[in-house]
Amino acid sequence: xxxxxxxxxxxxxxxxxxxxxxxxxPNAKVLAVVKANAYGHGMEACALALESDGYALLSxxxxxxxxxxxVTRPILLLxxxxxxxxxxxxxxxxxxxxxxxxxxxxxxxxxxLPPPGRVFLKVDSGMHRLGFxxxxxxxxxxxxxxxxxxxxxxLMSHYACADEPDGTREAVRxxxxxxxxxxxxxxxPSSFGNSAALLAGQAFGRGRAVxxxxxxxxxxxxxxxxxxxxxxxxxxDLKPVMRLRSQLISVRQVAAGEGIGYGATFRSDTPxxxxxxxxxxxxxxxxxxxxxxxxxxxxxITRLLGRVxxxxxxxxxxxxxxxxxxxxxxxxGPDLPVDxxxxxxxxxxxxxxxxxxRRVPVTLIxxxxxx
Numbered sequence: 001x002x003x004x005x006x007x008x009x010x011x012x013x014x015x016x017x018x019x020x021x022x023x024x025x026p027n028a029k030v031l032a033v034v035k036a037n038a039y040g041h042g043m044e045a046c047a048l049a050l051e052s053d054g055y056a057l058l059s060x061x062x063x064x065x066x067x068x069x070x071v072t073r074p075i076l077l078l079x080x081x082x083x084x085x086x087x088x089x090x091x092x093x094x095x096x097x098x099x100x101x102x103x104x105x106x107x108x109x110x111x112x113l114p115p116p117g118r119v120f121l122k123v124d125s126g127m128h129r130l131g132f133x134x135x136x137x138x139x140x141x142x143x144x145x146x147x148x149x150x151x152x153x154x155l156m157s158h159y160a161c162a163d164e165p166d167g168t169r170e171a172v173r174x175x176x177x178x179x180x181x182x183x184x185x186x187x188x189p190s191s192f193g194n195s196a197a198l199l200a201g202q203a204f205g206r207g208r209a210v211x212x213x214x215x216x217x218x219x220x221x222x223x224x225x226x227x228x229x230x231x232x233x234x235x236x237d238l239k240p241v242m243r244l245r246s247q248l249i250s251v252r253q254v255a256a257g258e259g260i261g262y263g264a265t266f267r268s269d270t271p272x273x274x275x276x277x278x279x280x281x282x283x284x285x286x287x288x289x290x291x292x293x294x295x296x297x298x299x300x301i302t303r304l305l306g307r308v309x310x311x312x313x314x315x316x317x318x319x320x321x322x323x324x325x326x327x328x329x330x331x332x333g334p335d336l337p338v339d340x341x342x343x344x345x346x347x348x349x350x351x352x353x354x355x356x357x358r359r360v361p362v363t364l365i366x367x368x369x370x371x
Contacts (some may be wrong), residue, residue: 004247004276007356008333009041011049011366013166013224013239018050020237024198028212029053031076031191034221035062040284040356041223041242044069045364054219060089067093071166075369076120076217079130080104087113098122098156100130104321105140108147117151119144123178125171127160134174138182145184147321154215155179155188162196163228175211195221196228203231225349226339233337242353243333244285248297248325250276251317260314261306266291274316277329281310284356285331286345289313293344296330298323 014350021030030052033039038046047055047066055066063075081087091113099105100122108115121140124131132140144153157175179186193212199221200230201209220226224240226233230349233240249273253273260266260274275297283289285308293304295315296314305314317323332338332352342349 002263003278004245005248005283005360006245006363007040007360008243008245008363008365009045010239010241011045011364013241014041014046014049014222015051015366016239017222017224017241018052018218021198021216024201025193025212025216028193028214028216029225031056031215031217032222033057033078033217035078035219039223039350042362042364045362046222047071048139049366050222053215060086060093060095063089063093063095074118077144081107083107084111087111087115090116096120098130098138099144100132100151102140103146104144108150109143112259115147115149117149118154119150119152120154120156121158121188122158123175125157125174127158129158129256131157136180137178137185141182141184141188153188154191155185155213156191156215159192159194159197159210162200162210163289164192165204168197168200191215191217193217194227195219199227199236202236203228220350223353225337225353227271227345229348233339235258240332240334242338242356244279244331244356245333246277246279246329246331247325248275248315248317248323249278249312250331251323251325259306262309263307266306273321274305275315275317275323275327277313277315277331278311279313279329279331280309282310282357283360284352285313286341286347286352286355288342288347289345294336294340296336298327299335301336 001011031054032050032052033056034043035057037043042174056076056078075095077095077097096118098120113188122131123137145299159171190213193216195218197212199209224238256270279285287308291305294301295304300320302316305316330336332341338349342352
């Protein structure tokens, strides 16, 4: 019998969340972000299941994987070119690069290879991570327009604080000012909207809606988690795509005062009944999740006890008398949002979902879509 830990991926929920994107940005094309193995959900399965207008990822190897699966839709490389040799890969995969610094511009200008047809010109609107400074954007555009073979340039930026009320105010001001002063930039198609920007109107009130552009790039919302701390995915009409489930593999009584787990960081003042779950930090469950982190056992919410081990964790069964070896456990999923686990563990759902280990078997629920 295999180890009972399984990550179930609900492709129907994934498609529901994509429809939410379309409802929120009905006039935009959707680049589904499937980087980081589709946030831990399986890039190949999710890309095939999603009826998006294209995909956003990081590497040419990932782009090749999708093309080999028969995917024909546009693919955006979010970090663009890493070296001149990537230009050949761009032509082979028909991928669209993000151009965000001078060296990438020089690669395009100096190459003897035909450039990609569409490129995304990234401008830094306050993230200070990637992108041309606003003062340099017009010159970068001019140089791109002089590269023979580029058929379309999309103006791109990334909101640093869209998950906060009024967090995009300064970024929007900078981009509007930039496009107001530079006629060439003003007429470009654009790509601004990440998950938080798409959801800002619903999360913070309709008056807080922000510009998202002609191409939107949803990530975490596709997988059913909220990008806003303290605002639940359910309230945003997002459905969890992954259920991480396991079973109790041991049940025992522990006397009052006895320590539980490494370092004996938990001791009960009274006798306690505990269960051991087949899931640990080597599976991607956060090691720093503290005592009290919610876990569902046999359909009831209980709490984590002590330190998470490499392959196991301990739960309190004192109030769940019916729970025995083999009882079902949900670490997170439809009945226990990953947002709650992240909050308890002092992290974000992105880290938990992308951290699910490759050793965890994945079961797909629902049919694949088209390419």
